[in-house]
Amino acid sequence: MIPDFKNTESAFRIRSTAELQRMKLLFQLMGSYELTKIGTFLIKAALKWHFPIKKLIKHTLFKQFCGGETLEECQEGMEKRYHSGVLSIPDYSAEAGSNPDYAAAFEEIKRSIYFVSQHRSCAFAVFKASALGPSAPMEKHGISPLRPEEQSLLQQTKQYMQELCTYAAQLRVKLLIDAEESWIQDWIDEQVIEISAHCNREEAWIYPTLQMYRRDGMQRLQHYERCSRELQFKPAVKLVRGAYMEKENARAQQLGYVSPIHTSKADTDACFNKGLEYCVQQGIALCAGTHNENSTGLLCSLYAQKKEDVYFAQLLGMSDNLSFVLAENKFPVAKYVPYGPVELVMPYLFRRADENTSVTGEVGRELRLIRKELERRK
Numbered sequence: 001m002i003p004d005f006k007n008t009e010s011a012f013r014i015r016s017t018a019e020l021q022r023m024k025l026l027f028q029l030m031g032s033y034e035l036t037k038i039g040t041f042l043i044k045a046a047l048k049w050h051f052p053i054k055k056l057i058k059h060t061l062f063k064q065f066c067g068g069e070t071l072e073e074c075q076e077g078m079e080k081r082y083h084s085g086v087l088s089i090p091d092y093s094a095e096a097g098s099n100p101d102y103a104a105a106f107e108e109i110k111r112s113i114y115f116v117s118q119h120r121s122c123a124f125a126v127f128k129a130s131a132l133g134p135s136a137p138m139e140k141h142g143i144s145p146l147r148p149e150e151q152s153l154l155q156q157t158k159q160y161m162q163e164l165c166t167y168a169a170q171l172r173v174k175l176l177i178d179a180e181e182s183w184i185q186d187w188i189d190e191q192v193i194e195i196s197a198h199c200n201r202e203e204a205w206i207y208p209t210l211q212m213y214r215r216d217g218m219q220r221l222q223h224y225e226r227c228s229r230e231l232q233f234k235p236a237v238k239l240v241r242g243a244y245m246e247k248e249n250a251r252a253q254q255l256g257y258v259s260p261i262h263t264s265k266a267d268t269d270a271c272f273n274k275g276l277e278y279c280v281q282q283g284i285a286l287c288a289g290t291h292n293e294n295s296t297g298l299l300c301s302l303y304a305q306k307k308e309d310v311y312f313a314q315l316l317g318m319s320d321n322l323s324f325v326l327a328e329n330k331f332p333v334a335k336y337v338p339y340g341p342v343e344l345v346m347p348y349l350f351r352r353a354d355e356n357t358s359v360t361g362e363v364g365r366e367l368r369l370i371r372k373e374l375e376r377r378k
C-alpha cells in the first residue's frame with residue numbers, strides 16, 4: 001500500500017511551530033534564484049575575508065541541512081528521529097578547498113563507521129572516494145599513462161577505500177559509497193567491484209551508487225549484477241537519479257562529446273523506476289536515495305515482493321513528508337546526516353541552496369508542505 005505523503009501532521013510531528021516558521025522563511029529566501037545567487041556570493045566573500053558569519057550560517061542553512069559539526073553534536077537529533085522510526089546515515093561532508101587533508105578525512109570516516117556500529121539510531125555509514133584522494137588521477141586512469149606520483153596517489157586512495165570497507169564489514173556496518181562525476185566514476189566502480197568481491201562474500205556490506213540520470217544507467221546496473229554472479233559476492237546498490245547534471249552537460253558541450261545524461265527528466269524517471277524494479281526482481285540489496293514521490297510510491301508497492309534489504313533514504317532537511325510518513329507506515333527509512341566544521345561543509349550547503357531554488361522546483365515542494373502544516377496547526 002502506498003502511504004499518504006501529503007500527511008503533513010506525520011511529516012512534521014517532531015518539528016515545533018517555531019521551527020516550521022524558521023524553515024518557511026529559509027525556503028522562501030532560497031526560493032528566489034537571485035537572492036540565492038547573491039547570498040552565496042556574499043557568504044563566499046565573507047568567509048574569504050574572515051568576517052564572523054559562522055554563527056549566522058550555523059543557525060540558518062547549517063541548522064536546516066546538517067546534523068552538527070561533529071558526530072557527537074549529531075547524536076541528539078539522531079535519537080529524536082530514531083524514536084519516530086527514522087534512522088540516520090552520518091555523512092562527513094567536509095570538502096576542503098585548495099589543500100585537502102585526505103588522511104584526516106580517512107580518520108573521520110573511520111570514526112563514523114565505528115559510530116554507526118555503536119548506535120541503534122544509524123542504518124549505514126557513507127563516504128565519497130574524492131574525499132580520500134585527488135580526482136585528477138582517477139580521471140586520467142585508463143585514458144593516458146599515469147606518472148609515478150599519480151600512480152602512488154591513486155594507490156593511496158584505493159588503500160583508504162579498501163581499509164574503510166574492510167573495517168565496515170568487520171564491524172557489520174553497511175557502507176554506502178557515493179557516486180560522483182562520470183569522468184571519475186569508472187575508476188571508483190572498478191575499485192568497488194574488486195573490494196566487494198572480498199567484503200560482500202557472506203553478506204552485502206558495501207553498496208556502490210548507481211546514477212540513473214545516465215543513459216547507460218541500466219547497463220551499468222546489469223553489469224554490476226553480472227560481476228556479482230561471476231565473482232560470487234552479494235550485490236547491493238544505492239540508486240539515485242544523480243546530482244551533477246548541469247556540470248555533466250556543460251563539460252560535454254565544452255569538450256564536444258555527447259552528454260552521458262538522459263535528454264529529458266521523463267527518461268531519467270523511467271530509468272530510475274526500471275532500476276528499482278530490476279533490483280527487486282534480481283534480489284539486489286537496495287537503498288533508494290530519492291525525494292521523488294512517484295518513485296517512492298513505486299518502491300512501496302514493490303516492497304511486498306522483497307521485504308529484506310530494502311531501504312528508503314532522503315537528505316536531512318528535505319522531504320520529511322516521505323521520511324516520517326514511510327516510518328509511520330513501518331517502511332525502513334533513513335536520513336543522510338551531513339556533518340563537519342561549518343567552513344568545510346559550505347560547498348555542500350551551497351549545493352543544497354542551489355538545488356532548492358525555484359529553478360528546480362524542490363523549494364516549491366518543501367514550502368507547500370510547510371505552509372499546509374502551519375495552516376493546519378492554526
Ligand SMILES: Cc1cc2nc3c(=O)[nH]c(=O)nc-3n(C[C@H](O)[C@H](O)[C@H](O)COP(=O)(O)OP(=O)(O)OC[C@H]3O[C@@H](n4cnc5c(N)ncnc54)[C@H](O)[C@@H]3O)c2cc1C
Nearest residue numbers: 178179213240241242243264265268289290291292313314
Ligand atoms: C539519500 C540520498 C543519497 C544521494 N546520493 C547521491 C550520490 O551518491 N550521487 C549523486 O550523484 N547524487 C546523490 N543524491 C542526489 C540525487 O542524485 C538527486 O540529485 C536528488 O535526490 C534529486 O533527485 P530525486 O530522485 O530526489 O527526484 P527529482 O527531484 O524528481 O529529480 C531531480 C533529478 O532528476 C534529474 N533531472 C532533472 N531534470 C532533468 C533533465 N532535464 N534531464 C535528465 N534528468 C533530469 C536530475 O538527476 C535531478 O537531480 C542522493 C540523494 C539522496 C536523497
